[in-house]
Amino acid sequence: MPGHALAILAAYPERSCFQEPVEVATRFGVTDFSKKLFCAGDEKTDRFIRSLLDEVMGVFPFPYIHIGGDEALKEDWKRCKKCQSLRKAQGLTNERELQGYFLNRMVAYLEQRGRRAIVWNDGLCDTLSSSAIAQDWTPFFIEGRGRTARHIRAGGQAIMSAYLRVYYDLPYALIPLKATYQYEPVFHNISGEQEGNILGVEAAIWTEWIDTEEKLFFNTLPRLAATAETGWTKRRTPYYAFLMRLKPHYDLYRRLGMTYARDVERPYSLWRRISGTWTFLRKETHAELLEQTRRDSHGDQSKNNKSKR
Known part of the structure; x- marks a missing residue:
């Protein structure tokens, strides 16, 4: 919230700024599902979201609840009389501060019930409560x-989940294993004491482009081992030493019947990385897995031919 709410607004259009009927998104992209937001200036919307949070808290007894805040395109808020009235009444300079005010109400609501809100960093503003x-x-x-x-x-406090390091749904051409292993989840413009406010690392794997278990494991393994070292060790060894330690993991993956990406540490040319990324962006999202499958099939065929001789 307030974006990524198109499915809710399709069912409850009255919770949006202009109460226009919308369809549930059928394709990917920020503009598809984030240009329609909850109306920040409507008290009924506020009560509606609180009731949703009550339901979530009733199902999940955990201390943390992620409330989003990312990729919210605020064009509707700029044109909405209720949103602009609230912004002016609260002395807010712009719609980003209005989003901070909107999220603060939900952060406080969760806090009153013993929960803590997590918010994506592009949804942050300087007025957002530090308890989030x-x-x-x-x-x-x-x-x-x-x-x-x-x-x-x-x-x-913060959780580190850099898009170009630990988003496992993206191809190895864009995020090679070495980049994941070398991820430094720190900031150079905070003090050593403030580094204690970094809670840890979290990898993400969004499944718009993952429709099989095979693809899920291929994208996750062996990246997960690299992220584990990032999160669990203070001093990491050179990358080549990490690759040596991966070999027993490969044996384990095979014994468990898990598909995993092999040869991802092989140095690819820049052109191959660009080409592989472009292939992925053209929605050929299984290209790397299919290439590995073809190589395996070709290798098996070569072995069969040799055995026949």
């Missing part, structure tokens, strides 16, 4: 990382 936990996902060239650092310096 920031989840840092945006690449270094997006301003959201600066917001995470400011949140930590203000006493807030």
Whole structure:
């Protein structure tokens, strides 16, 4: 919230700014599901979301609840009389501060019930309560990382989940294993004491492009071993030493019948990485797995031919 709510707004259009009927998204992309937001200026929407949070808390007894906050395109808020009335009444400068006000109400509601909210870092603003936990996902060239650092310096806590390091749904051409292993979940513009506000590392795997268990394991393994070292060890060894330690893991994956990505440490040319990423973006999302399957099939065929001789 307030974005990524298209499925709810399709069922309850009255909770949006203009109460227009919308369809549930059938394709991927930020503009598809984040240009329609909950109406921040409607008290009924506020009560509606609180009732949803009550239901979630009734099902999940855990102390943390992720409330989103990412990729919220605020064009509707700029045109909505209720949202603009609330923004002016609260003395807020812009719609980003309005989002902070909106999220703060939900953060406080959860806090009153003994829970803590997690918010994506591109949804942070300087007015957001430091009791919320920031989840840092945006690449270094997006301003959201600066917001995470400011949140930590203000006493807030953070979970590190860099998009270009630990998003397992993305292809190895874009995020090779070495990049995942060398991920440093730290900031250089916070103090050593403030580093204690970094709770840890969390990898993500979004399943829009993953429709089989085979593809799930292929994208996850052996990346998971690399992320484990990032999160659990203070001093990591050189990458080649990590590759040596991976060999027993490969044996384990095979014994368990798990598909895993092999040869991902092989140095690819920049052109092959660009080509592989472009193939993925063209929605040929299984290309790397299919290439490995073809190599395996070709290898098996070669062995059969040799045995016949």
